[in-house]
Amino acid sequence: MAVKEKRVRRKPxxxxxxxxxxxxxxxxxxxxxxxxxxxxxxxxxxxxxxxLHHFGSREGxxxxxxxxxxxxxxxxxxxxxxxxxxNGDDGIALSFAMYRNGLAQRMLWxxxxxxxxxxxxxxxxxxxxxxxxxxxxxxxxxxxxxxADTRNVVHMVTVAALGDALIGSRLRQAGEKEREAGAAFExxxxxxxxxxxxxKA
Amino acid sequence: MAVKEKRVRRKPxxxxxxxxxxxxxxxxxxxxxxxxxxxxxxxxxxxxxxxLHHFGSREGxxxxxxxxxxxxxxxxxxxxxxxxxxNGDDGIALSFAMYRNGLAQRMLWxxxxxxxxxxxxxxxxxxxxxxxxxxxxxxxxxxxxxxADTRNVVHMVTVAALGDALIGSRLRQAGEKEREAGAAFExxxxxxxxxxxxxKA
DNA sequence: ACAACTACCTACAGTATTGTCAACAGTGAG
DNA sequence: CTCACTGTTGACAATACTGTAGGTAGTTGT
Numbered sequence: 460m461a462v463k464e465k466r467v468r469r470k471p472x473x474x475x476x477x478x479x480x481x482x483x484x485x486x487x488x489x490x491x492x493x494x495x496x497x498x499x500x501x502x503x504x505x506x507x508x509x510x511l512h513h514f515g516s517r518e519g520x521x522x523x524x525x526x527x528x529x530x531x532x533x534x535x536x537x538x539x540x541x542x543x544x545x546n547g548d549d550g551i552a553l554s555f556a557m558y559r560n561g562l563a564q565r566m567l568w569x570x571x572x573x574x575x576x577x578x579x580x581x582x583x584x585x586x587x588x589x590x591x592x593x594x595x596x597x598x599x600x601x602x603x604x605x606x607a608d609t610r611n612v613v614h615m616v617t618v619a620a621l622g623d624a625l626i627g628s629r630l631r632q633a634g635e636k637e638r639e640a641g642a643a644f645e646x647x648x649x650x651x652x653x654x655x656x657x658x659k660a
Numbered sequence: 661m662a663v664k665e666k667r668v669r670r671k672p673x674x675x676x677x678x679x680x681x682x683x684x685x686x687x688x689x690x691x692x693x694x695x696x697x698x699x700x701x702x703x704x705x706x707x708x709x710x711x712l713h714h715f716g717s718r719e720g721x722x723x724x725x726x727x728x729x730x731x732x733x734x735x736x737x738x739x740x741x742x743x744x745x746x747n748g749d750d751g752i753a754l755s756f757a758m759y760r761n762g763l764a765q766r767m768l769w770x771x772x773x774x775x776x777x778x779x780x781x782x783x784x785x786x787x788x789x790x791x792x793x794x795x796x797x798x799x800x801x802x803x804x805x806x807x808a809d810t811r812n813v814v815h816m817v818t819v820a821a822l823g824d825a826l827i828g829s830r831l832r833q834a835g836e837k838e839r840e841a842g843a844a845f846e847x848x849x850x851x852x853x854x855x856x857x858x859x860k861a
Numbered sequence: 862a863c864a865a866c867t868a869c870c871t872a873c874a875g876t877a878t879t880g881t882c883a884a885c886a887g888t889g890a891g
Numbered sequence: 892c893t894c895a896c897t898g899t900t901g902a903c904a905a906t907a908c909t910g911t912a913g914g915t916a917g918t919t920g921t
Contacts, residue, residue, distance in 0.1 A: 489693040490690060516909080611848045618822075618828060651856055654856065670898075675899095708879085713897090863921090869915080873911080886899080888896085889896090
């Protein structure tokens, strides 16, 4: 017969993180509507009332999930900006990399849940500003680069990286290894932007 | 007191389409997991057993929804290719336009539901081929354009159009009118590709 | 050691959701 | 007109899901 497990008692933050990790998988796979407390509980190794204890309600869990998604997104963006030294190449690669692990899907749900469109816009504004400063350094003397171009580049990189994270692997050729084919596209994309930047410098 | 409505009797295809239209809204908003027969029934103006009569089960409804999504997607792509005369500009605009009305979200769910990655790949192969023929016509004499470039362009346009359909409006500046800002980006994007194409011709 | 605190659990209640059934009612063929 | 066919429905059954209640058991501070 089964030996009775000693009951574990975690620190609240630990338990919350454990549960959020499990819930995140449901979220990415099926969206917020697909989250079942029983399923999440089983995946996290707790009973479902424990989830309610920590998050108050199913709704509270979903809210916490979306909050963490936004935090992850901001963190990924900031890390991205810090790591980008200036040559541009790594900025593209990082933009594509940051969406891995379902962050693309999660952000989609976050945006759908929060009709309020502000808070994330200023992040993009600051990215545009930072990139524009970089462009000024590479511009030919006496030539001011167009801010609209900078904005469009950031917009393009953002939507392309998101789109690639979501469906990129489905578009690659049958025989290709995902890893290499993805990297090849990123390289090509990066070169394209370099081409554009120098042409417009 | 409420007058008793005369019971309507539709043709099967008509009823199915009516129900699918209603279910599609739930699908786009909340994903397949968010579909509730009662909700769909109310939205479609039928009782929920009617849905089961036509689709067998909830699962059957979702399958029918995904099937129709793929059909819509193929139709949109084909219409897109036919309408593209050759200058390239309209191809971009159409690529962005075809994802409107939630087709982007729906395709995402379709892909997630169908692990099988083939059937859609050949569509893209034929698009790549078609575009490559076009490129050959504009190449300088004796110069063969690189097929990898063509593939990458198609890949980029596809992921960018999808990404823009999903989150584009959230990235635009606060004051901008969605319609115009979107069109401006499409124009800029189109010019970028033209720039690249001529540089590589 | 013990007392307060609270993370955790089992059992249960109430509601929501899918699916079944039998009957009803348009529709078209003969 | 009559009848077979089937789209449609309300009522019901079975299950799934969220949330509550009350008690158990680690942990921490005194």
